[in-house]
Amino acid sequence: MPELPEIAILAKQMTKQLKGKRIADVKVTQPKCLNISARKFQRIVGKTINDTAAKGKWLFTNLHPDILLINLGMGGDLIYHKNEATIPQKYQLRILFKDESALTISFFWFGYVHLVPEKDLPKHGITSKLGIPALDKELTAERFAKMLSSRRGAVKTFLLNQANISGIGNVYVQDPLFKAKIHPLRLIPTLTKPEMQALHRSIREVLNQSVAFGGLRYERNLYGRNGSYGPEHFLVAYKTGKPCPVCRTRIAKIRTGSTASYICPHCQNL
Numbered sequence: 001m002p003e004l005p006e007i008a009i010l011a012k013q014m015t016k017q018l019k020g021k022r023i024a025d026v027k028v029t030q031p032k033c034l035n036i037s038a039r040k041f042q043r044i045v046g047k048t049i050n051d052t053a054a055k056g057k058w059l060f061t062n063l064h065p066d067i068l069l070i071n072l073g074m075g076g077d078l079i080y081h082k083n084e085a086t087i088p089q090k091y092q093l094r095i096l097f098k099d100e101s102a103l104t105i106s107f108f109w110f111g112y113v114h115l116v117p118e119k120d121l122p123k124h125g126i127t128s129k130l131g132i133p134a135l136d137k138e139l140t141a142e143r144f145a146k147m148l149s150s151r152r153g154a155v156k157t158f159l160l161n162q163a164n165i166s167g168i169g170n171v172y173v174q175d176p177l178f179k180a181k182i183h184p185l186r187l188i189p190t191l192t193k194p195e196m197q198a199l200h201r202s203i204r205e206v207l208n209q210s211v212a213f214g215g216l217r218y219e220r221n222l223y224g225r226n227g228s229y230g231p232e233h234f235l236v237a238y239k240t241g242k243p244c245p246v247c248r249t250r251i252a253k254i255r256t257g258s259t260a261s262y263i264c265p266h267c268q269n270l
């Protein structure tokens with residue numbers, strides 16, 4: 001499932017590649033992914049693509065006066081084509097541009113393509129509830145600590161809740177907790193100031209490292225190429241039974257609520 005690094009990379013590539021292109025034709029083969037009828041969605045024809053931004057697992061493409069909101073769900077491909085020759089047979093949405101290039105969206109399972117007037121964005125149920133993106137400059141160590149100071153639950157639950165901080169899923173939550181030596185079930189009121197600072201720093205380090213490697217290896221970018229961030233870069237995530245990189249204790253896989261966690265039982269003592 002794409003998380004913040006993959007979505008941030010797509011947003012950057014989309015801005016660079018698509019900005020200024022004019023939409024000539026749209027075809028939707030899965031109208032259920034839209035928030036309006038396929039007929040109404042046709043109003044994007046003739047519009048010019050502007051910047052794309054990332055928030056949580058959503059892409060926001062400015063088609064003034066509308067915003068095109070894309071969520072790839074459990075995965076899926078959002079691919080740019082220089083011409084029609086490389087357009088796949090199966091897709092949920094295809095946009096042709098005046099210059100004969102194209103964009104296709106293919107979901108593995110299910111995703112969303114919503115069209116919302118910019119002024120109505122605050123009323124868009126899902127995206128309006130998203131918290132500050134994990135790599136946003138405004139999410140300083142101080143602000144992070146302040147957000148935590150009013151909470152009571154387990155730290156991992158807080159990090160995964162997209163209404164608090166958006167963009168961290170179960171893949172990228174593992175290594176920051178390990179780096180900060182914090183057990184995922186630690187209750188927030190027991191965290192010390194240095195632990196909160198270490199966690200804030202570790203989140204940025206892990207996410208930025210993945211962005212530098214082009215995102216996860218099993219996710220594809222706008223050009224259909226896979227990222228190169230893979231298991232050899234993970235510290236404890238998905239490394240059950242392997243030695244901890246710090247103390248050599250075997251890494252354990254444990255259940256934490258509805259998700260699995262990978263921890264070093266020695267470094268991340270509860």
Ligand SMILES: [Zn+2]
Pocket residue numbers: 244245246247248249264265266267268
């Ligand atoms: Zn260890």
